[in-house]
Amino acid sequence: MVVAIVSTVVVFTAIGWVVTHAPGWPLVQRSFFDAEEFRDALPDSIARLRINVQLFVIAEALILVFGLVLAVMRSLPGPVFFPIRLMAVAYVDLFRALPGVLVIFILGFGVPGLRLEGVPKDPFVWAVVALTLTYSAYVSEVYRAGIESVHPSQEAAARSLGLSRFQALRFVIVPQAVRRVIPPLLNDFIGLQKDTVLVSFVGVVEVFRTAQIKQSAHFNFTPYLATALIFIVVTIPLARLTDWLVARDRRSQLRGGVR
Amino acid sequence: MTGPNPARNPAPNPGPNPALRIEGVHKSFGRLEVLRGVNLEVAEHEVVCLIGASGSGKSTLLRCINLLEPIDAGQIVVAGQEITAPDADVDAIRRRIGIVFQAFNLFPHMSVLGNITLAPIRVLKRSRADAEVAATALLERFGLADKRGDYPDRLSGGQQQRLAIIRALAMEPDLLLLDEVTSALDPELVAEVLEIIRELAGQGMTMVIATHEMGFARDIADRVCFLDGGAILEEGPPARIFGSPQEPRTRQFLARIVAAGRL
Numbered sequence A: 001m002v003v004a005i006v007s008t009v010v011v012f013t014a015i016g017w018v019v020t021h022a023p024g025w026p027l028v029q030r031s032f033f034d035a036e037e038f039r040d041a042l043p044d045s046i047a048r049l050r051i052n053v054q055l056f057v058i059a060e061a062l063i064l065v066f067g068l069v070l071a072v073m074r075s076l077p078g079p080v081f082f083p084i085r086l087m088a089v090a091y092v093d094l095f096r097a098l099p100g101v102l103v104i105f106i107l108g109f110g111v112p113g114l115r116l117e118g119v120p121k122d123p124f125v126w127a128v129v130a131l132t133l134t135y136s137a138y139v140s141e142v143y144r145a146g147i148e149s150v151h152p153s154q155e156a157a158a159r160s161l162g163l164s165r166f167q168a169l170r171f172v173i174v175p176q177a178v179r180r181v182i183p184p185l186l187n188d189f190i191g192l193q194k195d196t197v198l199v200s201f202v203g204v205v206e207v208f209r210t211a212q213i214k215q216s217a218h219f220n221f222t223p224y225l226a227t228a229l230i231f232i233v234v235t236i237p238l239a240r241l242t243d244w245l246v247a248r249d250r251r252s253q254l255r256g257g258v259r
Numbered sequence B: 001m002t003g004p005n006p007a008r009n010p011a012p013n014p015g016p017n018p019a020l021r022i023e024g025v026h027k028s029f030g031r032l033e034v035l036r037g038v039n040l041e042v043a044e045h046e047v048v049c050l051i052g053a054s055g056s057g058k059s060t061l062l063r064c065i066n067l068l069e070p071i072d073a074g075q076i077v078v079a080g081q082e083i084t085a086p087d088a089d090v091d092a093i094r095r096r097i098g099i100v101f102q103a104f105n106l107f108p109h110m111s112v113l114g115n116i117t118l119a120p121i122r123v124l125k126r127s128r129a130d131a132e133v134a135a136t137a138l139l140e141r142f143g144l145a146d147k148r149g150d151y152p153d154r155l156s157g158g159q160q161q162r163l164a165i166i167r168a169l170a171m172e173p174d175l176l177l178l179d180e181v182t183s184a185l186d187p188e189l190v191a192e193v194l195e196i197i198r199e200l201a202g203q204g205m206t207m208v209i210a211t212h213e214m215g216f217a218r219d220i221a222d223r224v225c226f227l228d229g230g231a232i233l234e235e236g237p238p239a240r241i242f243g244s245p246q247e248p249r250t251r252q253f254l255a256r257i258v259a260a261g262r263l
Helices: A002-020 A025-032 A035-075 A079-097 A100-113 A123-149 A152-160 A165-202 A207-218 A222-256 B058-065 B090-096 B112-122 B128-141 B157-169 B187-202 B214-220 B238-243 B248-259
Strands: B020-029 B032-042 B047-051 B073-078 B097-100 B175-179 B206-210 B223-228 B231-236
Touching (some): A035 A079, A035 A165, A035 A207, A035 A222, A079 A123, A100 A123, A100 A165, A123 A165, A152 A165, A152 B090, A152 B097, A165 A207, A165 A222, A165 B112, A207 A222, B020 B058, B032 B058, B032 B231, B047 B214, B058 B073, B058 B097, B058 B175, B097 B157, B112 B128, B112 B157, B128 B157, B187 B206, B223 B248, B231 B238, B231 B248
Parallel strands (some): B047 B223, B097 B175
Antiparallel strands (some): B020 B032, B020 B073, B223 B231
């Protein structure tokens, strides 16, 4: 323990000394780590983070529902449901193939540009729609993996009690599937949290756009570093929570044995 | 070898409307033919035990009766209704036929009470309160009342299988299928499960039981069917099947069981 602490301090001090004594360091420090710029940028950026959080929360709620609908559509058995399965597969293939930023541009600029009656012109709305469409494709695959991981004997038990196919999914399979995929879902949401900055491209002034405005005004990159810090602070707890849930699952599986 | 079980009436005669009638049932998985023309009639209140080596088709036959596997040919009639007809209401039929599996197949995300009440609430549309009262009564009857709030993984194997039987009974089935229900249990837990089945037999439950417990089959069955190669090779009262089997294959099978110390 003591050795670990000492060696860690020594190594990091040495790295710090080498970096700050490199010939280009003063230039780097002025451009990226300017204390005054940092103090100026951080409060505004944090205030603007509100937009990203709103975007994230609304999109996440929609994605959780839409992704599950897609996964269930794709899990419906039998020839009658073939068209439904085909639709779900086509959708997932399409939106996993498209770069998210492309969808954001097409919807964020394209749809308001049509000037259709009754269609919202707020780029924020289209940003939510674009992220939901894109991420639902990924999330539905996570759900589907969960649904397929539930042993067929569970469906047999449910059906043998007289539950319909849909009731078996609703009460027996999906609840078990969702429990199993919470860690990978959180992983996707870490991605979503970061991708909320993409909507700055269609004119939503959120945390990244705020930093961009300041950067071009003062020709200093410190506001970006402030934004980076914000994302690190917000994302790491979610990442640790995911790790903890995975570890807890593994422990309960080891203890519980065959379920 | 003992005579007929004194606790039960002599084998009832299947009447014009037997509880279950199986005619010429064939079932293949790919190129493997598992059932090659099974014929069987089970009267109301009758207990029929299916015995035979692993792979002889016992489990598949039970799964076909519950429509968990579609059959390739033949027909299955339950209480006068042909359940294998193309327009049969599968969910309605399954409601009346309970099945208990070798591996329990309990719902791990639900409590003991939740496992029992799911189908009565969702399928029979009982109120939650009514379903819970009925479930609690069953739990008390079978000695699991103190477990009602626990999750299945907290129960012993024997308790889990008793719960699976209770879950099937909560639907008040006319016919109960038991698929090697003690095969996954530690030897010391087998008795508590067999005890429940014995009690159900005593109350007149119509049952078809696939089992490797020959002593149990001899005690409880009104009739024993020996399956071999996907068909019933020999059937009759337990005393005759175990005492003086006619078919060489039956004799061979029972000799192996005796040699293994299981009869």
